Amino acid sequence: MRVSFTVNGRRHEADDVWEGESLLFVLRERLGLPGSKNACEQGECGSCTVRLDGEVVCACLVAAGQAQGREVRTVEGLADGAGPPGGLAPIQQAFVDAGAVQCGFCTPGLLVTADALLERQPSPSDADIREALSGNLCRCTGYEKILDAVRLAAARSAAGAAPTAPGPEAPPAPRSEPEPGE
Amino acid sequence: MDILRTPTDLAQRGHGGVGESASRPDGVLKVTGEFAYASDLWARDMLWGHTLRSPHAHAEIVSVDTTEALSVPGVHAVLTHADLPAATHYGLEIPDQPVLAGDVVRYHGEPVALVAADHPETARRAAARIRVEYAELPLVTDESTATAPGAPVLHPNRSDHYADRVPHPNVVHHQPVRRGDLAAAKARAEVVVTGEYELGMQDQAPLGPESGLAVPAEDGGVDLYVATQWLHVDREQLAPVLGLPRELVRLTLSGVGGAFGAREDLSMQAHACLLALRTGRPVKMVYSRDESFVGHVHRHPARLRYEHGATRDGRLVYVRGRIVLDGGAYASSSPAVVGNAASLGLGPYVCDTVDIEALALYTNNPPCGAMRGFGAVQACFAYESQMDRLAAELGMDPVSLRQLNAMSQGATMPTGQPVDAPAPVAELLRLVRDRPLPPPRQWETAVGTGTGFDLRALPGGLSNTTRGEGVVRGVGYAVGIKNVGFSEGYDDYSTARVRLEVVNGEPVVLVHTAMAEVGQGGVTVQAQIARTELGVAKVVLHPADTRVGSAGSTSASRQTYMTGGAVRNTCLLVREEVLRLGRERLGDTHPGWRGDGLWLRDGAVVTAGGEVLADLAQVLGDDVIDLEREFRHRPTEPLDPENGQGFGHVQYSFCAHRAVVEVDAELGLVKVVELAAAQDVGRAMNPQAVVGQIHGGSVQGLGLAVMEEIVVADGARVRNPSFTDYLIPTILDTPTMPVDVLELADEHAPYGLRGIGEAPTLSSTPAVVAAIRAATGLALRRVPVRPEHLTGT
Structure with missing residues (x-):
């Protein structure tokens, strides 16, 4: 089947999608957007968390066909509109600064979840942060520095000084590579 | 391009040297979703x-x-x-x-x-x-079935070099560690405690x-x-x-996406x-x-029996132990796990008379091998449980008993190996004990709900299983010892290639190693070392591959020591070459070139006093310095097969924990309220990353204490292969974790550093279980502790 939907503001179409494919599979394998991660593919770990029409969902539990005509936002689009191109969203910068990233496999899902938390609750308590992030497993950090990062992003936002400066120099990764299946 | 998302160079400009909390060179890629994982x-x-x-x-x-x-x-x-x-x-x-x-x-x-x-x-x-x-x-699934008369031999006609020494062909490897006169020591012991302990099969569960x-x-x-x-x-x-x-x-x-041995x-x-x-x-x-x-292989489940003899005033007189590890169907790294369990089986204590044996079985259970802590985790749960039993028997404070028997620099291991670097065991225990305790009944004072009451601070949390009735608090302590690096005579080395050149007027260092970055931050440390030793702002890390020599394994807490050491050594050789070229080309221009102690800073050669002699661009011109060298730690030797004596380990690493738990005793629900750690790291190469390792290791130990177990049942089948059924700690299960870091240099190691990744995984488990015992009064001989163990149902 053909599925078309919007990802990070850009219209995408995928052909020859098997009905059993998840939104996660189509994002990763057909649209060239592997930022959302495939750690369990059964909705337990949160590594594939994306926004679907604004709702926080596990992309592995959404059939690709269910995304038809809808808007998806992934970690790749988190910084859109947050500052100059190539910059980081405040929550991304906070994760880097707080040391909340180790292996990083859980990071995209945590970022999308934390970003949604701060959107609806700009100054969450620690208990609020823990509750909101309880669906996102991390095996490396013990979560302390993830808490630090969310607190830091909230504090910077409250101070009105959320930095959007580019991070350390990194090579530009291909954003518009050929898409498998196209 | 036919292959996409292959690894790329990681480039950073000017982000901190050794001892600073430099940011990860792959951090931006990882938060933007651009980092190319294998999947x-x-x-x-x-x-x-x-x-x-x-x-x-x-x-x-x-x-x-x-x-x-x-x-x-x-x-x-x-x-x-x-x-x-x-x-x-x-x-x-x-x-x-x-x-x-x-x-x-x-x-x-x-x-x-x-x-x-x-x-x-x-x-x-x-x-x-x-x-x-x-x-x-027919299946063999434990020691009794594996070594019973007529038991199926899983690997007949073994030709490995352990085969001739094992008591049964279904034993992979067997290592005794014996020291002192056991009969005489038993006669001197005034108090004896014995205990049997069991650990379930833990999984590394890396997310990738x-x-x-x-x-x-x-x-x-x-x-x-x-x-x-x-x-x-x-x-x-x-x-x-x-x-x-x-x-x-x-x-x-x-x-x-994480490794932990898997x-x-x-x-x-x-x-x-x-x-x-x-x-x-x-x-x-x-x-x-x-x-x-x-x-992938799992952590060896284990059954352990210990006997501790002591004087009435609390001094250890002898320790006996028997550690049976289930290696599953294939050998994997079982022999080395056995060596660790046996040689570290006393714990970080002084005792002249030790009789410990460890063995690993071949069974039809899933193969077991490396997981963070590697044999030392199993032993630590048992010997620390024993120290608490001994303290109770003597009527002593458990921390004081540990401090009384704590090893320090100059002590002798049960293998006869002298401990020739700082071993601040008593001090680590003091640090966690002296921390103020978290306030009680935090659910009554928790902020954020506006009601003055927060279910989320209670065992059971939002399941709303209690309003505080039946909730009891306990505090527990533990300390552990882990070896760093490959042991028992293994030729353990790492290789680093370092290239220095001037590009568009700017000196650039390329660091190329085969080190597996699995999340630990080794790439950060490599860049920090290059910046420190070569005084350049821009460092590029080449993807790890087999075009350069081996870096050895990212395990045994060894990569900062070994590949960090290799990068440092090669950088120093590159620096020597820069100075040689500088003296050759510019030596006549300034008397400072003839002085000692020249070094590199801010892209220039400077004198010991800091005076600039020349920019690297002037020294190098278009020349490129490109060196690849191996680095080795000091040699170790095999353990004697009969008595385990030998200079077996490179370095030791120590961590202590204090756990505070609250238990709903009626439902058997445990909430770990705080897990404080203190660790000696020798030198905190990157303080932020060090604390991150201690946090992560502590939580894996917490997981083993109260939730994590691969259930093997119904014909030795894995019954819970999912995150629905194999539970790892979520952010709700994880407590506040204050950390004290000591930096007592080990003169044998680069920068005095100590491998840190594993030690926090050891003592976390027994500390949490000790706290649950203190809260409930139950003996609790097995981990993970499940609700039914607390309710007796």
Whole structure:
């Protein structure tokens, strides 16, 4: 089947999608957007968390066909509109600064979840942060520095000084590579 | 471009030297979703590989019929044992593991056949149509069944170098450690406590599944992009299996989503390469979560019996221990795990008379091997539980008893090895004990709900199982000792290539090693070292691959020591070459060139006093300095097979914990309220990353204490291979974790540093269990502690 939907503001179409494919599979394998991660593919770990029409969902539990005509936002689009191109969203910068990233496999899902938390609750308590992030497993950090990062992003936002400066120099990764299946 | 998302150089400009909390060079890529993990790889025309696995734990393979699977449209290859082109077995130390099972399967989940197809679902469906006829065989699952008269011998005709010394062919390796006169010591003991302990099978559960992409090359070789812990040891095992010379098997590290020991053994590496060479097309394999749970080795479950004798005033007189580790169906790293358990089995204490033996079994349970803590975790749970029992028997404070017996620099290990670096065991215990306790009944004072009451601070949380009634608090302590680096005479080395050149007027350092970055931050430290030693702002890290010499394994807490040491050493040689060139070319221009102590800072050669002699651009011009050198730690020696005596370990690492728990005693629900740690790290190369390691290790220990266990039952089958049923701590299960870091330099190590990754995983588990015992008064001999152990139901 053909599925078309919007990802990070850009219209995408995928052909020859098997009905059993998840939104996660189509994002990763057909649209060239592997930022959302495939750690369990059964909705337990949160590594594939994306926004679907604004709702926080596990992309592995959404059939690709269910995304038809809808808007998806992934970690790749988190910084859109947050500052100059190539910059980081405040929550991304906070994760880097707080040391909340180790292996990083859980990071995209945590970022999308934390970003949604701060959107609806700009100054969450620690208990609020823990509750909101309880669906996102991390095996490396013990979560302390993830808490630090969310607190830091909230504090910077409250101070009105959320930095959007580019991070350390990194090579530009291909954003518009050929898409498998196209 | 035909292959996408292969690793790229990581470049950073001016972000901190040794001792600073420099940010990760891969941090921005990881927060933007651009970082290329092994499961993100993509190649034009690639196929997907899938593994058919045994549904039985022990069975004869009567027949295999692949006809139907081969007829599925989209399938390009089906491989079985009969298709293997060369060596049929592999292994880290003992090549006892079939690449694909031949006549017999020895554990549930053992690979039997492979499929390559153009869609992962097609490959899965085709694998289900491979007809395998099994005839089940009797199981051995523990010491009594494995060593019973007439027990099936899982590996007959063993030729490994442990075979002649083991008490039974189903014992992989057996190591006694004996010191002192046991009979005399027993006569002196005024108090004796004995205890039996058990640990369930823990899983590393890295979030990144086993993944990789094998690409056949025009020269007949193969290029493998993979998530692993040691590229070169993978290659050593792959080349014979593929029937290729080593130089035609090229590996590049892809992004690794955590490891913790799970990636020390081969998983999909040989399978993907075999399929790629057979089909002539790139083959990607990505394990699903349930496959991951059977597709890598686990932490050895263990049964331990200890006997501690002491004087009435609390001094240890003798310690006896017997540690039985279940190695499962294949050897993996069981021999080294046995060596650790035996040599570290006393704990960080002084005792002149020790009689400890450790052994690992061959059984039909899932293979067990490396997991963070590696043999020391199992021993620590038992010896620390014993120290608490001894304290109770003596009526002593458990911290005081530990401090009374704590080892310090100058002590002698039960192996006879002198402890010749700081060992601040008593001080670490003091640090965690002296911290103020978290306030009680925090659910009544928690902020954020506006009601003055927060369920989320209670055991059971939002399940609303209690309003505080029946909730009791307990506090527990533990301390542990872990070795750093490969032990027992292993020739353990790492290699670093460092290249210095001036590009557009700016000096640039390229660091190229084969170190597997698995999340620990080794890449950060490498860049910090290069900046410190060569005084340049811009450092580029080359992707890790087999084009450079081996870095050894990212395990045994060894990479900052070993590859950090290698990068430092090579940088110092590059610096010498810069100074030599400078003296040759510019020596006449300034008398400072003749002085001692010249170094590099801010892209220039400076005198010991800091006066600038020349920019690197002036010294080097268009020349490039490019050196590759190996670095070794001081040699160790094997442990004596009879008494375990020997200079077996490179370095020791110590961590202490205090756990505060609250238990709903009626429902058996545990909430860990705080988990404080204190650790000596020698030198905090990157303080932020050090604390991150201590946090992460502590939580894995917490998981073992109260939730994590692979359930092997119903014919030795893995019953809970999912994150629904194998529980790892969430952010709600994880407490506040204050950390004290000591920096007592080890003069034998680069920068005085100490490997840190594993020690916090040891003492966390017994500290949490001690706290639950203190809260409930229960004996609790087994981890993980489950609700039914607390309620007696």
